[in-house]
Amino acid sequence: MTITLAIEGSGFTSRTRDDVQYFDHSLFLIDEHGIIQSVLEPDDERYQAERAQAQERGIYHAIAEGSYLLPGFIDLHVHAPQWAQDGTGLDEPLEVWLGKYTFPTEAKFADEAFAHKVYEDLVSRMLSTGTTTASYYATVDRKGSLVLAQEAVRLGQRALVGKVVMDDPEANPEYYRDASAQAAIEETERFIEEVAELSQSSVQGVYPVITPRFIPSCTDEALRGLGELAAHYHDVAYIQTHCSESDWEHGYAYERYGKSDTHMLHEFGLLTDRSILAHSVYLSEEDMEVYAQTGAVAVHCPLSNAFFAGSVAPIRRYLDAGMHVAIGSDISGGYNPDLYGAIRQAVTSSRMLETGVNRDLAAGERGVANSALTLNNAFYVATAGGGESLGLPIGRLEAGYAWDAQVVDTKFPSARLPIFEDNEPTSDIFQKIVNLAVPENIRTVWVQGREVVSK
Amino acid sequence: MTITLAIEGSGFTSRTRDDVQYFDHSLFLIDEHGIIQSVLEPDDERYQAERAQAQERGIYHAIAEGSYLLPGFIDLHVHAPQWAQDGTGLDEPLEVWLGKYTFPTEAKFADEAFAHKVYEDLVSRMLSTGTTTASYYATVDRKGSLVLAQEAVRLGQRALVGKVVMDDPEANPEYYRDASAQAAIEETERFIEEVAELSQSSVQGVYPVITPRFIPSCTDEALRGLGELAAHYHDVAYIQTHCSESDWEHGYAYERYGKSDTHMLHEFGLLTDRSILAHSVYLSEEDMEVYAQTGAVAVHCPLSNAFFAGSVAPIRRYLDAGMHVAIGSDISGGYNPDLYGAIRQAVTSSRMLETGVNRDLAAGERGVANSALTLNNAFYVATAGGGESLGLPIGRLEAGYAWDAQVVDTKFPSARLPIFEDNEPTSDIFQKIVNLAVPENIRTVWVQGREVVSK
Numbered sequence A, B: 001m002t003i004t005l006a007i008e009g010s011g012f013t014s015r016t017r018d019d020v021q022y023f024d025h026s027l028f029l030i031d032e033h034g035i036i037q038s039v040l041e042p043d044d045e046r047y048q049a050e051r052a053q054a055q056e057r058g059i060y061h062a063i064a065e066g067s068y069l070l071p072g073f074i075d076l077h078v079h080a081p082q083w084a085q086d087g088t089g090l091d092e093p094l095e096v097w098l099g100k101y102t103f104p105t106e107a108k109f110a111d112e113a114f115a116h117k118v119y120e121d122l123v124s125r126m127l128s129t130g131t132t133t134a135s136y137y138a139t140v141d142r143k144g145s146l147v148l149a150q151e152a153v154r155l156g157q158r159a160l161v162g163k164v165v166m167d168d169p170e171a172n173p174e175y176y177r178d179a180s181a182q183a184a185i186e187e188t189e190r191f192i193e194e195v196a197e198l199s200q201s202s203v204q205g206v207y208p209v210i211t212p213r214f215i216p217s218c219t220d221e222a223l224r225g226l227g228e229l230a231a232h233y234h235d236v237a238y239i240q241t242h243c244s245e246s247d248w249e250h251g252y253a254y255e256r257y258g259k260s261d262t263h264m265l266h267e268f269g270l271l272t273d274r275s276i277l278a279h280s281v282y283l284s285e286e287d288m289e290v291y292a293q294t295g296a297v298a299v300h301c302p303l304s305n306a307f308f309a310g311s312v313a314p315i316r317r318y319l320d321a322g323m324h325v326a327i328g329s330d331i332s333g334g335y336n337p338d339l340y341g342a343i344r345q346a347v348t349s350s351r352m353l354e355t356g357v358n359r360d361l362a363a364g365e366r367g368v369a370n371s372a373l374t375l376n377n378a379f380y381v382a383t384a385g386g387g388e389s390l391g392l393p394i395g396r397l398e399a400g401y402a403w404d405a406q407v408v409d410t411k412f413p414s415a416r417l418p419i420f421e422d423n424e425p426t427s428d429i430f431q432k433i434v435n436l437a438v439p440e441n442i443r444t445v446w447v448q449g450r451e452v453v454s455k
Helices: A047-057 A080-085 A094-110 A112-128 A142-155 A181-199 A220-232 A247-257 A261-267 A285-294 A302-308 A315-320 A339-355 A375-382 A384-390 A426-436 B047-057 B080-085 B094-110 B112-128 B142-155 B181-199 B220-232 B247-257 B261-267 B285-294 B302-308 B315-320 B339-355 B375-382 B384-390 B426-436
Strands: A003-014 A020-031 A036-040 A060-062 A067-071 A073-079 A131-137 A158-162 A206-212 A238-243 A275-279 A297-300 A324-327 A405-409 A442-447 A450-454 B003-014 B020-031 B036-040 B060-062 B067-071 B073-079 B131-137 B158-162 B206-212 B238-243 B275-279 B297-300 B324-327 B405-409 B442-447 B450-454
Touching: A003 A047, A003 A375, A003 A384, A003 A426, A020 A047, A020 A375, A020 A426, A036 A047, A047 A060, A067 A426, A073 A080, A073 A112, A073 A275, A073 A297, A073 A324, A073 A339, A073 A384, A080 A094, A080 A112, A080 A131, A094 A112, A094 A142, A112 A131, A112 A142, A112 A442, A112 A450, A131 A142, A131 A206, A131 A238, A131 A384, A131 A442, A142 A158, A142 A181, A142 A206, A158 A238, A181 A206, A181 A220, A206 A220, A238 A261, A247 A261, A261 A275, A261 A285, A285 A315, A297 A315, A297 A384, A302 A339, A302 B339, A315 A324, A315 A339, A315 A375, A324 A339, A324 A375, A324 A384, A339 A375, A339 A426, A339 B302, A339 B339, A375 A384, A375 A426, B003 B047, B003 B375, B003 B384, B003 B426, B020 B047, B020 B375, B020 B426, B036 B047, B047 B060, B067 B426, B073 B080, B073 B112, B073 B275, B073 B297, B073 B324, B073 B339, B073 B384, B080 B094, B080 B112, B080 B131, B094 B112, B094 B142, B112 B131, B112 B142, B112 B442, B112 B450, B131 B142, B131 B206, B131 B238, B131 B384, B131 B442, B142 B158, B142 B181, B142 B206, B158 B238, B181 B206, B181 B220, B206 B220, B238 B261, B247 B261, B261 B275, B261 B285, B285 B315, B297 B315, B297 B384, B302 B339, B315 B324, B315 B339, B315 B375, B324 B339, B324 B375, B324 B384, B339 B375, B339 B426, B375 B384, B375 B426
Parallel strands: A003 A060, A003 A067, A073 A131, A131 A158, A158 A206, A206 A238, A238 A275, A275 A297, A297 A324, B003 B060, B003 B067, B073 B131, B131 B158, B158 B206, B206 B238, B238 B275, B275 B297, B297 B324
Antiparallel strands: A003 A020, A020 A036, A067 A405, A405 A442, A442 A450, B003 B020, B020 B036, B067 B405, B405 B442, B442 B450
């Protein structure tokens, strides 16, 4: 291994789900594959020598005082084409939002030039807010979806990309759906092959994702076929879908199958250690066990849940049950592309679940005890927890992990954080960063050792 | 009247609580007092002539295409000294948060140099995010509090500033409280006189505010004395306090007086058309009537309520009852100094009140119907509604109102809003701005005709 980058800086990384570690002027030695080979503390005997050598070789980079390193964020639920309508239509009920805004928007991405324009903008924006890995829904159109994978590779984001499957003629508009179950399966297989091919030329990784939109928009034939693809391509492809997002969706599977959607996804072969299950709000104890045993990940999307899910996912309980939990912006059901926002809303929503919202009930009766997430919990879910759920060495600034990192400048003039004393505890600085940083504070971002943002 | 500034631009202003008006290349003619004298549409017969004349006189300013004018925001609940601890300690329960963080922080502001440093930073930051008017709690210390008023005048923000009263030795720490009820009243009166004097030199206005922290921290003697000051200085000073923030606070007044805090504030002469009542979460129907009849304003602080209030204030119901409603960041119980964030959280919290949060209850039983606020409602509350509640001509871009305005650049390179088509409906652009703008998008801010931010 050759060290090709040496970075000295202070910052924060999750140690456990409850604890965040502060590191002080650590020296990170990163190899040519973008992997952290060693992390040296100033009192380590190799520290001075390695630093001197890196300086000599011109690969040394010091993070300025007042700037802090954090791991890059991992956003595991993004409807990329919906970036074009982001922030709009949220006063409408879900069915209006889908029919009037979302499906017409997504249908436009068969136009590859339009797809290129929107996807380039979205990937750049997400990188510039510190999101180094994302799991994307693209659209039904395979070629347009490939544009998203290409843009992520080109711009340097680690991406999981799926061509959306929605084949049921009863459930989807004529102008926007797969031609048939068979066509949906064939197009998905072709997409898997194309993205796998593309991944050869990507340092940071791009992964195909088998993507039934959700059970209600797919026929059993398509779901079964996708399950077979999932088994066949287990080592190549991930799986993503929505699971138990709302009362309606959760009830839907019981109507159609007499069983939960968790159960049915499992039966179709779509619930494995490669499964990324957006929302997962209404899981029963039995569903939770299936998640914990298979290793599937529940992706918490707190902002969009406030608009469309009808309740708050009990994330604290999911963590206690040993489930993998990650976080998602859910653009554009959630309009905020910035995972700082998702972390903050996860904490805020969990507090509202804990205390309840309806003042007409007695204080002890309106909420659900032991629901609050700490800021550390939410930070973990957006970094280390997301990485673990994917089985990838990302989300931590530790030896053996990819160098996916962001630099937050707390002194940036127009967005200076309120740090007025020299002896401010580092735990307070961490909280100020996570609660208060705006995109302007993020000055440098690397993915797999490559500098992808430099402001 | 002399026109000293002519601005041509497109943008948005609240027409009613439900409707937002789009204006297209309107010409705003602003006089030497910073008041909008006329708003001319392009088809108005005077439009071309006035524009030409303004250009000749060098007072014409055109807002670029892709940039939009909005009224400045009005933040009616800010604990200014808490900016120094903003974002920290929120995982702690309220009593720990107050004792370990808040009171020690506030006590530091007897040091005028420290006060100057923090207040300058806060006022600048708020202006740069579009907040042109703010109602501030300062601290118990009169001189330190005056520093805040001076900084607001100097930096050009319209400010309402109060020296905090908390005199009860049983309820407040030894190191941070008024020496006695008498001293609290005298210091408040002196502060009123000093700020009234300072206001002479302010174009945009600075107003003294009688500020009992809240009933539980004050003696009856102090509350009575402050009520007398409120009557005496009715035309000079506002009144602010917390009212019915939490179950505990709401219950407290019943324990002490057998009556609600709304009722008691009224009885002490502290609930008038000049009263700014933070939180107001637990108001009874009778309390709501007192608000509506007196003209007092309920200041909704949605983020801090998620942490400390224990439920969501039913704002839709308050508006329907004819109450004045405004919005507040509540720094640092709410950590976000940016009112875009407060607007968004008000909508999000209202949706969570409407649908409920606890999935273990049936869908129809977990929420409170008709609670959802639209984005337009929340924007109104943060602009026109706030202005009306203060009885000041602010919060609208209309003739007769102060020129308090912000320019949002939707094309700013590192924070471009996702507008990809030339024919995007203006209502969608409005929603994208309010839901997605970050501080970088705000390029120019005026207060009372004076340009106070120019990036």
